[in-house]
Structures are given as structure tokens and as C-alpha cells.
Amino acid sequence: MEGAKKILYSAVQPTNNLTIGNYIGTLRGWRELQENYDALFAVANMHAITVRQDPAELRARTLSLAALFLACGVDPDKSIVYVQSHVKEHAELCWVLNTFAYVGEMERMTQFKDKSAKHTENINMGLMDYPVLMAADILLYQTDLVPVGLDQRQHLEIARDIAQRFNNIYSPTFKVPEGLFLKVGAKINDLTDPSKKMSKSAENPNGSVFLSDDRDTVIRKFKRAVTDSGSEIKYDPSEKPGVSNLLEIYCAFTGKNISEAEAEFSGLGYGEFKLAVGEIVADKLAPIQGEWKRLLDDRAYLDGVLAAGRDKAAGLARRTLSKVYRKIGFYDIKG
Numbered sequence: 349m350e351g352a353k354k355i356l357y358s359a360v361q362p363t364n365n366l367t368i369g370n371y372i373g374t375l376r377g378w379r380e381l382q383e384n385y386d387a388l389f390a391v392a393n394m395h396a397i398t399v400r401q402d403p404a405e406l407r408a409r410t411l412s413l414a415a416l417f418l419a420c421g422v423d424p425d426k427s428i429v430y431v432q433s434h435v436k437e438h439a440e441l442c443w444v445l446n447t448f449a450y451v452g453e454m455e456r457m458t459q460f461k462d463k464s465a466k467h468t469e470n471i472n473m474g475l476m477d478y479p480v481l482m483a484a485d486i487l488l489y490q491t492d493l494v495p496v497g498l499d500q501r502q503h504l505e506i507a508r509d510i511a512q513r514f515n516n517i518y519s520p521t522f523k524v525p526e527g528l529f530l531k532v533g534a535k536i537n538d539l540t541d542p543s544k545k546m547s548k549s550a551e552n553p554n555g556s557v558f559l560s561d562d563r564d565t566v567i568r569k570f571k572r573a574v575t576d577s578g579s580e581i582k583y584d585p586s587e588k589p590g591v592s593n594l595l596e597i598y599c600a601f602t603g604k605n606i607s608e609a610e611a612e613f614s615g616l617g618y619g620e621f622k623l624a625v626g627e628i629v630a631d632k633l634a635p636i637q638g639e640w641k642r643l644l645d646d647r648a649y650l651d652g653v654l655a656a657g658r659d660k661a662a663g664l665a666r667r668t669l670s671k672v673y674r675k676i677g678f679y680d681i682k683g
């Protein structure tokens with residue numbers, strides 16, 4: 349990082365299987381964004397443990413997610429790819445920022461409320477602290493831009509608030525980051541229930557298309573996707589949520605805009621439309637899956653990428669953290 353470009357930061361949790369929602373909402377943009385920004389992409393394994401994980405699976409998914417970043421076009425010579433827990437400054441800054449975050453506002457976070465309702469047996473402090481750790485991730489690197497899906501908007505707002513609070517009490521210390529939300533695809537919905545977000549942990553696996561799904565599975569899931577009454581293939585999220593969701597997916601995978609897609613499918617039936625969307629998704633996923641598998645067979649290479657990423661990230665993180673410690677008055681031993 350030479351410092352001339354603006355800084356971009358994003359992360360994904362290594363939980364369950366990633367869906368095309370994760371891909372469309374954020375991952376697919378990374379290849380291009382890294383050309384214009386100094387980018388950091390993290391595997392957020394510290395966030396993942398806010399919901400109980402199987403240790404062996406968490407370990408495996410961490411490496412697999414790093415490989416997926418690269419398979420999606422992240423170039424480790426251009427961007428920093430690392431695992432969150434490898435850079436201890438995340439936990440350290442999180443602790444400081446905890447004293448700038450209010451219990452009331454954390455309790456009001458939509459994701460906290462949803463996850464508490466889903467995991468009633470384990471409403472742990474980490475779950476509530478999740479947005480503060482996310483703020484620490486972002487603020488440690490003096491991030492300008494955070495490309496995420498719409499479900500992370502609230503967390504990004506909190507990160508901005510925390511940065512501003514700290515800056516106001518001390519002096520400008522953190523860059524106040526902006527979110528980058530796509531016009532099309534910032535919220536991809538469940539194929540069986542388009543009123544819900546497509547999720548890695550959906551109860552009905554037919555509603556989520558996973559990045560690891562094979563061609564037949566992808567096409568089968570699209571064929572079964574819920575459409576709406578009427579027969580027109582038109583983008584209208586409130587009246588036609590199923591069709592609109594499929595159009596967004598189609599556009600995300602083809603690079604076409606909504607009106608081009610509507611024109612292409614005009615006069616066709618829902619069956620043909622759903623098949624066409626399924627086929628294009630399967631076609632586009634195939635090379636990513638091939639590269640993903642190839643990378644996963646090269647553990648030594650991946651470890652090398654992650655070690656280099658850790659070192660670069662830690663250097664940058666230390667700079668911000670030292671500044672923070674100085675400003676809040678943590679005693680530093682001389683020499």
C-alpha cells in the first residue's frame with residue numbers, strides 16, 4: 349500500500365456455506381474495486397464465534413473462504429487478504445471502542461434482535477458486541493469505503509457514530525467511513541420466500557443458492573423458485589417480489605441492466621425465464637468453483653498469502669491502535 353489511493357475494507361464470516369447473495373452483495377465487486385483502492389479483505393472468524401461453531405469446521409471454512417476470495421478475483425499482490433484473529437489489534441481496539449458504544453443502541457440492532465430470537469439458548473455478550481468489533485475492523489485501517497450488502501447498513505452507521513464520538517472527545521483519529529451499496533443486488537432474497545433475505549443459515553436450503561452448489565442443484569433451485577401472480581416478467585419489487593429478485597440475480601450475473609433483462613424476457617413464460625436465470629448462474633459459478641477447488645488443494649500457497657496479509661494488516665492496524673492508546677492515556681513504557 350503506497351498510501352496514494354483511498355482505503356477499502358470488507359469482510360465475510362466463515363459460517364455455513366456462502367450464498368449467491370453474499371457474492372452478489374459484495375464479493376463480485378471486489379475484483380474491480382481493488383484496482384482503484386488499497387483494499388483489505390478479511391475472513392471474520394472472530395465474528396463467527398458469536399454463534400456456536402464446530403471447531404474443525406470453523407478452521408476448514410476459514411481457509412476455504414480465503415480461497416474463495418482469491419477465486420473471485422482478489423489478487424493478493426494488490427490487496428491484503430487475512431484472517432481477523434491473526435491481527436490481535438482487532439480485539440484490542442474493540443475493547444476501547446466498547447467504552448464509546450451504548451448498551452441501548454446495541455440492543456436496538458436488528459441483527460442482534462434477529463439472532464437473539466434464533467439462538468435463545470446463547471444470547472452471549474459477543475453477539476451484542478458484534479457491531480463494535482465490526483467498527484474496530486473498519487476503523488483500524490482508516491477505511492474510506494466499505495462495500496457490503498444492505499443488511500450491514502445499520503452496523504456501518506454505528507461504526508460511523510463511534511468514530512465521530514471518539515474524534516469529538518479527543519481529536520480527529522479515525523476516518524469516518526462510507527458504505528458502498530449496489531443499486532441492484534444489495535439485498536438478494538430467498539427463492540422460496542422472496543420477502544426474506546437469502547441467508548447462509550436459511551431453514552429451507554432450496555431458498556438459498558450456495559456458491560458450492562453443482563450445476564444441477566443450481567438449476568433445480570431456480571426452477572422451483574417462487575414467482576408471482578400474473579405472467580409478465582417485469583421489475584416491480586412490491587408487486588412482483590419473486591420475479592424482481594430473479595431479475596436482479598440475472599442482471600448481477602450478466603452485467604445487464606434491468607430494462608435490458610425485461611426486454612430480453614418479454615413474452616416468455618415464467619418457466620423459461622427461471623431456467624435461463626438458473627443456467628446463467630450455473631455457467632458463471634463454474635469457473636469460480638474450479639479455481640476455488642484448485643486453490644484449496646494448495647494449502648502452502650494459501651498459508652503464504654494469509655501470513656503476508658497478516659503481517660501487512662498488523663502493521664497498519666498497529667499505527668492506528670498506538671494513536672488511540674496515546675490519546676486515551678494508556679501508559680507506555682519508554683524505550
Ligand code: TYM
Pocket residue numbers: 357358359360361362369370371372373374392395481482485486494495496497498499500503533534535536537545546547
Ligand atoms: P456476512 O458474512 O453475513 O455476509 C457477507 C456479505 O454478504 C452480504 N450479504 C448479502 N448481500 C446481498 N443479499 C443478501 N441476501 C446478502 N446476505 C449477505 C453482507 O451484507 C456482507 O457484505 N458483519 C459482516 C462481516 C464483517 C464486516 C466487517 C463487513 C465483519 N467485519 C467489516 C464489512 C466490514 C457479516 O456478517 O457479513
